[in-house]
Amino acid sequence: MSLTFTATLADRGFDVAFDLAPGETLAVLGPNGAGKSTLLGLLAGLLAPTAGRAELDGTVLFDVGPDRRTLTEPRHRGVSLLAQEALLFPHLTALENVAFGPRSRGVDRGTARATALSWLDRVGAADLAGRRPGHLSGGQAQRVAVARALAADPSLLLLDEPLSALDVTVAPALRTLLRDVLVDRSAIIVTHDPLDAFLLADRVLILDGGTVVESGATASVLTRPVTAFGAHLAGLNLVPGVRTADGFASADGWTVPLTDTAPEDMSLAHSAPENSSLAHSAPEGASLALAVRPGLVTVSRSDTTTQGTACRAAEVDDVEHRGDLVRLHAGGLAADVAPSDVVALGIVPGSRLFLAFRHEDASIYPL
């Protein structure tokens, strides 16, 4: 089922267009207030756009303009929404909750129950069929909610942070279940978690301030981010710069020759061997990005510039705990270092340090 979507919602500053190919799963990411819920609300029919048109496999979901206003009722859109909380009917059993969708489409009672049972079985919740939601754990209720969303046989499945309300011990199993049911299904998943995007989605759309700021294949966006938010999701440092005669230079003084960056078998460039060559063929002055993992940025008290290493002095802005490591921010880069190094080097906010990374650990690509 393919989807075309163009919509503006003036009072929310929302202006977004995208397409979804048949069977494709799209992850929608972005900071708070970016417009993710607005996008789902427009598709589900909970919100009406100021202008725009969306069509799902030939069915017009909405078509609004100066001289037209078609808004298809939510229940006729072929769209199912799986929310953060399971939102099951409390007075119905799990089986009755799942059978509700087929029943309200006019399917007879016996067939609806059979469909519901088969979906409960598929999500590993057949043994919960007779229980009411009050007697289900959060993870069990969300499994039943997945079965309910799919029993309605939607053309498009919308998932609004479906794992965020779950305990960390339960979320991985449900993620695996979603991965299984999303294969070949047209779906849009709103998430804050890059792992969800990576494991569940073919493509990523990053929204900010109500507009699309970055989009592309998940692997590409998470290895070659072009916005600060994309880099944050990917867990990478992103340094904007330009193509010079020798290679890459940033405004704040990082220079990296292109001859010895990321050979095709190196970590970052591995998934995108065309990176270096694209940067190589960029004309002088073209915008480039340099990405390097915080774990590959080293810190020291003295200049460690050598052949094959970029090094710059910088002042430490901030120091934060990150699991077993300490992340320090300095000179526009994040570096993950061992707590023992922080102590040995006497690093505090305001310290002056040298940051360095090997040229071959950086990935350089056109912005």
Ligand SMILES: Nc1ncnc2c1ncn2[C@@H]1O[C@H](COP(=O)(O)OP(=O)(O)OP(=O)(O)O)[C@@H](O)[C@H]1O
């Ligand atoms: N009910 C509402 N009435 C008016 N404006 C709203 C309403 N809900 C959200 N907005 C505004 O619309 C914009 C987009 O919000 P939206 O909730 O879609 O963002 P989001 O990306 O889902 O954020 P979050 O990650 O915090 O859930 C924001 O500027 C927000 O303030």
